[in-house]
Amino acid sequence: xxxSPNNSFYFSFxxxxxxxxxxxxxxxxxxxxxxxxxxxxxxxxxxxxxxYCEGVIVETEAYKAPEDKASHAYGNRLTERTSTMxxxxxxxxxxxxxxxxEMFNIVSAPENIAHAILIRAIEPLEGLETMRKRRGxxxxxxxxxxxxxxxxxxxxxxxxxxxxxxxxxxxLLSIRDPxxxxxxxxxxxxxxxxxxxxCANWPWRFRIKDNPYTSLxxxxxxxx
DNA sequence: AACATGATAAACT
DNA sequence: GTTTATCATGTTC
Numbered sequence: 040x041x042x043s044p045n046n047s048f049y050f051s052f053x054x055x056x057x058x059x060x061x062x063x064x065x066x067x068x069x070x071x072x073x074x075x076x077x078x079x080x081x082x083x084x085x086x087x088x089x090x091y092c093e094g095v096i097v098e099t100e101a102y103k104a105p106e107d108k109a110s111h112a113y114g115n116r117l118t119e120r121t122s123t124m125x126x127x128x129x130x131x132x133x134x135x136x137x138x139x140x141e142m143f144n145i146v147s148a149p150e151n152i153a154h155a156i157l158i159r160a161i162e163p164l165e166g167l168e169t170m171r172k173r174r175g176x177x178x179x180x181x182x183x184x185x186x187x188x189x190x191x192x193x194x195x196x197x198x199x200x201x202x203x204x205x206x207x208x209x210x211l212l213s214i215r216d217p218x219x220x221x222x223x224x225x226x227x228x229x230x231x232x233x234x235x236x237x238c239a240n241w242p243w244r245f246r247i248k249d250n251p252y253t254s255l256x257x258x259x260x261x262x263x
Numbered sequence: 264a265a266c267a268t269g270a271t272a273a274a275c276t
Numbered sequence: 277g278t279t280t281a282t283c284a285t286g287t288t289c
Contacts, residue, residue: 138285140268
């Protein structure tokens with residue numbers, strides 16, 4: 040039961056038997072683009088609604104205020120919504136998109152630097168039955184978390200968890216490190232930010248090459 | 264008015 | 277099987 044029920048790259052990850060909780064310092068890095076890459080292969084854990092779930096992070100996007108026009112905190116715009124991103128790294132920033140979908144971000148950098156990494160896809164690892172129940176009628180497990188809104192629904196993540204600390208032993212949401220592994224990373228432009236002008240071309244979206252649990256590549260990509 | 268999307272159906276290959 | 281169009285839906289500033 041500790042094996043992911045598929046034949047993808049992560050078939051040998053063994054849940055939290057061998058993974059370790061990421062420490063506060065991990066999130067204080069001032070380069071969110073670097074962190075977005077480092078988060079690939081890490082394990083997102085949720086312990087909400089009485090159920091425990093885990094998924095391998097397989098796709099991310101970096102958002103870097105103040106210069107990033109695609110960030111909600113562009114120009115260091117401080118509002119009630121964006122205030123979470125100005126907190127110290129290691130919390131989560133969760134917001135509602137298009138009135139329907141919750142989006143899960145990891146806040147990074149020291150306080151008052153509004154950086155964040157959007158988690159865009161996970162490979163389900165633990166709590167599959169809970170995820171299937173939360174997601175409702177879907178045909179295949181690869182659709183449980185292959186999109187930012189989908190993974191939030193599968194993991195039971197919603198805005199009432201906005202601002203939660205990710206690095207405490209008993210956090211409702213946390214990130215764990217399963218140890219080093221050899222993965223190939225693809226980079227490309229971020230999704231759904233055509234309004235962001237020049238920033239829309241920055242290759243700040245990352246995903247694990249050949250992993251079947253990422254969202255569809257609707258932008259050009261290249262190996263890094 | 265715009266928005267860091269998802270589910271579905273209908274039309275293609 | 278894959279692409280395309282359409283709409284659902286609520287918060288933000």
